[in-house]
Amino acid sequence: MPISPVEYDYICQLLKSECAIALDVGKEYLVELRIGILAENEGFSSAQNLIQQLTQKKEPQLVKKVVDAMTTNETLFFRDFKPFELLHKEILPHLFQRQSGAKELNIWSAACSMGQEPYSIAMVLDQYFAQQRSDWKIHLQATDISFTCLNYAKDAVYNQFEVNRGLPISLLVRYFEQENDRWKLKPVIKEQVQFQELNLIEPWPSYMPKMDIIFLRNVLIYFDFATKKKILQKVRQQLKPDGYLFLGNAETTLMIDDAFSRIDSLYNVNCYQVNSRNNQ
Numbered sequence: 001m002p003i004s005p006v007e008y009d010y011i012c013q014l015l016k017s018e019c020a021i022a023l024d025v026g027k028e029y030l031v032e033l034r035i036g037i038l039a040e041n042e043g044f045s046s047a048q049n050l051i052q053q054l055t056q057k058k059e060p061q062l063v064k065k066v067v068d069a070m071t072t073n074e075t076l077f078f079r080d081f082k083p084f085e086l087l088h089k090e091i092l093p094h095l096f097q098r099q100s101g102a103k104e105l106n107i108w109s110a111a112c113s114m115g116q117e118p119y120s121i122a123m124v125l126d127q128y129f130a131q132q133r134s135d136w137k138i139h140l141q142a143t144d145i146s147f148t149c150l151n152y153a154k155d156a157v158y159n160q161f162e163v164n165r166g167l168p169i170s171l172l173v174r175y176f177e178q179e180n181d182r183w184k185l186k187p188v189i190k191e192q193v194q195f196q197e198l199n200l201i202e203p204w205p206s207y208m209p210k211m212d213i214i215f216l217r218n219v220l221i222y223f224d225f226a227t228k229k230k231i232l233q234k235v236r237q238q239l240k241p242d243g244y245l246f247l248g249n250a251e252t253t254l255m256i257d258d259a260f261s262r263i264d265s266l267y268n269v270n271c272y273q274v275n276s277r278n279n280q
Helices: 005-019 028-041 047-056 060-071 082-098 116-128 147-155 160-164 169-175 225-238
Strands: 104-109 137-144 157-159 176-179 182-185 193-197 211-215 239-246 260-262 271-274
Touching: 005 028, 005 047, 005 060, 028 047, 028 060, 047 060, 060 147, 082 116, 082 211, 082 239, 082 271, 104 116, 116 137, 116 169, 116 193, 116 211, 137 147, 147 193, 157 160, 160 182, 169 176, 211 225, 225 239
Parallel strands: 104 137, 104 211, 137 193, 211 239
Antiparallel strands: 157 182, 176 182, 239 271, 260 271
8 A cells, every 4th residue: 555645744754854865756656665675674564554653653773774775775886987087087196196295095985875986986096006006095985874785885795787787897807706696896995995874964073084085976966955055065174175076967066055166177077176265
């Protein structure tokens, strides 16, 4: 039985309050599917029964599982490809020259999902620093709100369908080992990435270093204007002067945070830097 408008509105309000995600009109099918699966796994007779339980007693663990179910998103290796080409061909050479004294880079994949994005970044880094990397310190942080996604990412074992999506065969052979019908990422890449659970609308850890590069791709599209603005302000504070922010193809800072300017590039990628007058 389909969920009622009242039940759908309750889940929308729950997501809004817990993680600021704004569900579009017409997403009832998504709620029914994901909450239905969660309900079955948790021993409820239906999605409606689970939602009723939440309305009567808002148990923190069940709320966390609902948020997790609704924020688990698929992704793929080298998504859209051009951002990673820009990283390899233009940004890393610039940072390599700029940071030649400190020989240290801090990179953050802020919504890493099941790990494909940070591991793609790690592969680019491994190829670029193949000759020089022994004396460079590379810190690659990956965060997500979904503990299910993070556990999957930490395991770094992918099925055939997942490695077929975006991953060049040469990199599959180079960086993965086949185990039956699955592919296990080799330690040379896996060990580069540090994973941590993080809700972007909550305070960010004070120990996080200033970042040279932040990947925040295909995240802002889920938030309303006010939340986008707050997150971009926090990103601005987290970036080093002359740092880089990658957004998704359908995202922009325009009319949200004018402190950012889109960089000129042959690759036509939504990559931004903070204007020099706004660096703090």
